[in-house]
Amino acid sequence: MxxxxxxxxxxxxxxxxxxxxxxxxxxxxxxxxxxxxxxxxxxPPLPNTSSTPxxxxxxxTYTPHPDPYTPLKKYTGRVLDRSIGYCWWLLTVFGAGSAVFGIGNFILSLGMWGWWKTRPSGTSPTA
Known part of the structure; x- marks a missing residue:
């Protein structure tokens, strides 16, 4: 390495x-x-008597060969990174670091969103 x-x-x-x-x-x-x-x-460093590094x-025998699958690997890695990252972010933000608490908050949020979408429009939450 x-x-x-x-x-x-x-x-x-x-x-x-x-x-x-x-x-x-x-x-x-x-x-x-x-x-x-x-x-x-x-x-230890060798004394550098020349001006070239x-x-x-x-x-x-070394000849570099470009990988023909580089674009596929790049975009696959990006998709996996984003997918896992967003899931981890949701669990952290809504679960305060606890996966169980995060999943519970997510389910509760889905229920609240469903309730909000099904209530009649024009009504206030207190009425």
Whole structure:
């Protein structure tokens, strides 16, 4: 997942970066995505005697190929993201973080909306 300009493509499994810590934060409960923490030990910088920046080396056999299914994956991901996001938003807003309370509020709201639509027009709620 990471590399430095001192790494070579001849040995892709070896890196000059050491992973000291990699963990998630399980106490983060307000989302279904858990944050990840990583502490990496980087090699000391090499003296830069030239004015050009260091460049990562790719294997000579590497040729990028575009994915023909990119648009389909993009729109499928967007639809799933919106669908799940809106459902999660409804449960959070109407349920104060509790799915049971949220579903109960949603059902109660549907009942109130149905009652409001069936009452005769021109009447006030107090009459």
């Amino acid at each position: 990471y590399t430095t300009y001192t790494d070579t493509p001849d040995t892709p499994r070896l890196s000059n970066i050491a992973n000291a810590l990699y963990t998630s934060i399980p106490s983060y409960t307000t989302s279904d995505h858990k944050p990840v923490v990583s502490v990496l030990l980087l090699p 260091h460049v990562l080396k790719l294997p000579t």
